[in-house]
Amino acid sequence: MEKNRIAMEIIAMEKAALGRWNQGDPSGYLDILSGDITYFDPFQTERLDGLDTMTELYEGLRGKISVDRYEMLRPVVEISEDMAVLSYNLISCSGHEVYKWNCTEVYRREENGLWKIIHNHWSFINPQ
Amino acid sequence: MEKNRIAMEIIAMEKAALGRWNQGDPSGYLDILSGDITYFDPFQTERLDGLDTMTELYEGLRGKISVDRYEMLRPVVEISEDMAVLSYNLISCSGHEVYKWNCTEVYRREENGLWKIIHNHWSFINPQ
Numbered sequence: 173m174e175k176n177r178i179a180m181e182i183i184a185m186e187k188a189a190l191g192r193w194n195q196g197d198p199s200g201y202l203d204i205l206s207g208d209i210t211y212f213d214p215f216q217t218e219r220l221d222g223l224d225t226m227t228e229l230y231e232g233l234r235g236k237i238s239v240d241r242y243e244m245l246r247p248v249v250e251i252s253e254d255m256a257v258l259s260y261n262l263i264s265c266s267g268h269e270v271y272k273w274n275c276t277e278v279y280r281r282e283e284n285g286l287w288k289i290i291h292n293h294w295s296f297i298n299p300q
Numbered sequence: 301m302e303k304n305r306i307a308m309e310i311i312a313m314e315k316a317a318l319g320r321w322n323q324g325d326p327s328g329y330l331d332i333l334s335g336d337i338t339y340f341d342p343f344q345t346e347r348l349d350g351l352d353t354m355t356e357l358y359e360g361l362r363g364k365i366s367v368d369r370y371e372m373l374r375p376v377v378e379i380s381e382d383m384a385v386l387s388y389n390l391i392s393c394s395g396h397e398v399y400k401w402n403c404t405e406v407y408r409r410e411e412n413g414l415w416k417i418i419h420n421h422w423s424f425i426n427p428q
Contacts, residue, residue, distance in 0.1 A: 210376055210387045212402040217426055218389050219374065219402065246347065248338055250408075250418050255383040257406050257419045259338045261346050274340040274347065276404055276421045278385050280378075290378050291385045293404045295423030298345055 179249035182256050182279055185287060187244065194239035194264070198230035206280060206288040213294040241265045254281040255290075261297065272297040307377035310384050310407055313415060315372065322367035322392070326358035334408060334416040341422040369393045382409040383418075389425065400425040 185204060192200035211220040220226060247260040255278060262273040278291035313332060320328030330351075339348040348354060375388040383406060390401040406419035 208378060210378065210385075212387070212404065212423065214423065214425075214427055219376075219387055221376070248347075248349070250336060250338065250406075252383045252408055253381045255380045255385075257338075257383075259340070259347055259419060259421075274421065274423070276340070276406075276419065278378075278404075278406060280380055291387060291404065293387075293402065293421045293423065295340065295342065295402070295421065296427065297342075299342055299424065299427040 175251050178251050178256060182249050182258050182277075182287060183244075183247050185279075186247075186258055186260075186277060190242070190244070190262075193237060194242055196233075196235045196237045198234055201289070202227060202230055204288055205292075206282070206290045208290060210291045212292070214296050214299070239264045239266050255279065256281075256287070303379050306379050306384060310377050310386050310405075310415060311372075311375050313407075314375075314386055314388075314405060318370070318372070318390075321365060322370055324361075324363045324365045326362055329417070330355060330358055332416055333420075334410070334418045336418060338419045340420070342424055342427070367392045367394050383407065384409075384415070 189200035189204060205223055205226055207223045209223055209226055211226060242262060242264040245261040247258060250257045258277040260275050262275055264271045274295045274297055276293040277289055279287040280290045281287050317328035317332060333351055333354055335351045337351055337354055339354060370390060370392040373389040375386060378385045386405040388403050390403055392399045402423045402425055404421040405417055407415045408418045409415050
């Protein structure tokens with residue numbers, strides 16, 4: 173039961189942040205990134221580390237993302253005492269473009285009880 | 301100190317499995333995958349779930365991988381009570397081909413004290 177509750181909480185956090193992201197607002201994610209976040213996406217040439225680096229990246233994208241429709245597919249949350257791994261596929265539609273993503277989010281429960289993202293990995297499904 | 305020891309143990313496990321993988325032997329990874337493994341790589345059309353699915357995938361690749369040289373770049377391990385997130389970039393050379401990877405491995409400490417991989421995400425650096 174406790175694990176179900178945590179899984180629902182993590183998925184709700186992710187959907188809230190993703191919903192804002194898709195309207196051009198990165199603050200939903202920035203508010204829940206940990207200071208020691210590590211990050212991969214398909215546009216970087218190496219892993220990005222730390223909240224300052226992520227803030228610079230995400231503030232540079234503020235107002236530039238506009239997703240019309242999206243669907244989070246088969247989210248799974250694997251939970252331990254104070255970490256939770258959320259993985260899902262995401263289909264995002266912007267105009268006539270369709271983007272298909274693999275997403276990994278690792279959440280950690282901080283000392284104040286709040287969950288924050290310590291690792292995030294985005295990649296395109298089958299980009300070849 | 302304990303966290304340093306765990307980080308070194310996780311990195312050593314990953315290097316051992318990766319070394320075997322690069323010689324065509326998937327058993328190094330198969331031996332340390334958890335039953336509830338979730339998995340992304342750039343060749344799949346959606347997330348793969350479970351050890352049976354992974355065994356089928358990896359056994360189909362047995363003897364087919366041959367990496368001449370590889371380098372694990374800037375491995376970082378983020379550790380909690382019973383989970384550890386390893387992330388790194390990987391450069392692999394096979395003949396004249398060079399492959400550049402982002403890698404996420406989430407390890408969980410099982411009840412018997414052994415670490416197993418519960419989530420793995422491979423993607424190409426900047427595939428566009």
